[in-house]
Amino acid sequence: MPLWPSVVLLGVFLAGPILYCVYSAFTDMALTGASGAHFVGFDNFRKAFGSSEFRASLVYTLIFTVLSAIIGQNVLGMVLALLMRSGTAWVRALVSTIVIGAWVIPEVVAGYLWSAFLGNDGSLNHILGVLSLPEQNWLFDIPILAVSLANIWRGTAFSMLVYSAALSEVPKEIEESATVDGAGTWQRLWSVTLPMIRRSIMTNLMLITLQTLSVFGLIWTMTRGGPSNKSETLPLFAYQQAFQLSQLGYGTALALVLLAIGAVFSLVYLRALRLEEGLR
């Protein structure tokens, strides 16, 4: 089968934009306020790393990714997958319908749902009020936690599905023989089950990390990165600089930084996987 049509397609639609993106990141290209684009070397990157706003958004990106993807979605997805394995058929069906339902809902709708839930007059405060518990105002006080919760809610289904599939591949006999050898539930999980699906864990971690790094719509609908930029992750920061403040070149440079962060995470996961394979 000839390879060239796919190479051409990849070149035009993938390599083309990438090269253009890399080129723009080194220019002062603007949407308005200036004509033409001039090569400015590493100015955009220097500007970024010298700006406290950028550094803050970098920190928020990391908090958001670690909290909602690496801890939240990953652990919760695993717990659900493990619990569902021992559940009856209808419990399994019910749980997966609910969890996957959250995943299927469009990002923007999920964002509005969560704003309505966490808002001042939201459902959560009504529930807390009925229980005579103090009210929360997370959307205002700790918005990064609020958007992280929403992202966990929305994204857990993916991890759950990956882990359910992986767990179903673990032969029952091995776990049973571990039990016969005197392993407790935790020991069996830690020393037998998890190592057997570690490749799925790494792949899943990589996918949800990349996915979470680039979350935009959910945060935009819930907080627009505010208040006081306290939930402004890199995608929002880049969008704001490129389109609302018309600095296309700068915004593209920020997107490249985001790309680099994604690359670093992926390399770490790939390396961890390879190291383990080498040890065996």
Place this chain on the structure above:
Amino acid sequence: MSQTARNHRHAETTPDDPVAQPPRPRRSRRIRAVALVGAGIAASGAAAGCSAGGGSGGSDTITVTYQQFGDSHVQANFLKSVKAQFEKAHKGVTVDLEPISASEDDYYTKLQLQMRSTRTSPDLVYEDTFLINSDIKAGYLRPLDEHLKSWSDWSQFQPTAKKAAQALNGKTYGVPDGTDVRGLWYNKELFAKAGLPTDWQPHSWDDILAAARAIKAKLPGVIPINIYSGTGVGEAATMQGFEMLLYGTGDTLYDSQQKKWVVGSKGFVDSLSFLKTLNAEHLTPPASDQLKPTWGNTVSQQLLPKGKLAIDLDGSWLSLNWQKGGAAPWPQWSSTMGTTPMPTQDGSGAGKVSLSGGWTWAIPAKSDNPGKAWDLIKLLGDRQHELEWAIKDVQIPVRKDVAADPSYAQANPTNKFFASLVPITQYRPAYAVYPRISQKIQSATESIVTGSATPQQAAKTYDQQVQGITSDVVDASAS
């Protein structure tokens, strides 16, 4: 965030999601690497700016671009009738109305993307004075001076309005179709209940403070005053909020003589201090509400009609919300709501302040039919059409003969009052860096509302940020 001042006329919106779906799992590491790069590009895909729509058309077609958003079809219907008249008068010419369906921020972006290329550039565009200087500098628009010289109607336009679309080089790039002014709206029923005069006439900031305190003391549950602040509401915080204070202190944002941005002014700190006093005494809405992006809609469509807010520093178009077919119909508004000019800090100067924005019709540099487009501008800008538009869209007329027309004054109870502010109103220094400077002003007000900085600290941060944006800066405290 650089939303325009009139942003809150429109419903809340979200942009198209520029973040694509994550890469799918693949076996091969090479493909995985490609997918990884793809994810990054997806995140930046928007930044590459490839999504331009619209069309250009041939020499017998004039493509007109304007903003169509939400349920209001006032402009769409108006333009449809203009199209019919124009096509009747110019046989063989088609007027192609191509609205951009987007909120204001996204409208600017999409319009700019269209104007970047000859293949997509419209022939006539609706340009906000907020961005017109920026777009002129980007080379998107063409000067209209040659046409204006021979257009007798141009002498009817107010001198201040003519300046709104004039670049630093002295050339004019747009014909304004109206403007807006700003002042204080107050609820007369609440004022009566609090023992305040229903024909309220504050002469200084202290008078406003006194009224707000009286409301708070007598009417628990009513928010005394709203002055837009923070980045959430965008340009409204700069223009309806902060600038209405600053321009009443005698200081300004921009020194037009020296052509430099002003930092270190006393007025800047005083304006923030006034906001601080209001917020510290809880005369304003809770910080968490004020900073919501949807706050503008909440004020105009819920708080005011429900009598939950006593004083609102806002725009002349506010009643558009309450008319039949508006976002929140409220027939009693004209008897309940009073209007009065925003006073200067201590009543000095003209004694009152107003700022103006507004939109213009402009011809893109890459239009392939500029001649016919100019003919259409002449039709849109004539007396009859500017009058019709001013009445239908609650605009403040920029033509003297329209402002003097009795049918205009009769069309809306507030028209006469707001038109009286036109002689003292000022335009923003909407030069190329203005959107970025405006955003820093919003941040400064936000730090006051959240209490994270004192007025002096916030002003100092602003000064540093302005110096980072432009080198054309003059320090008022040094002189």
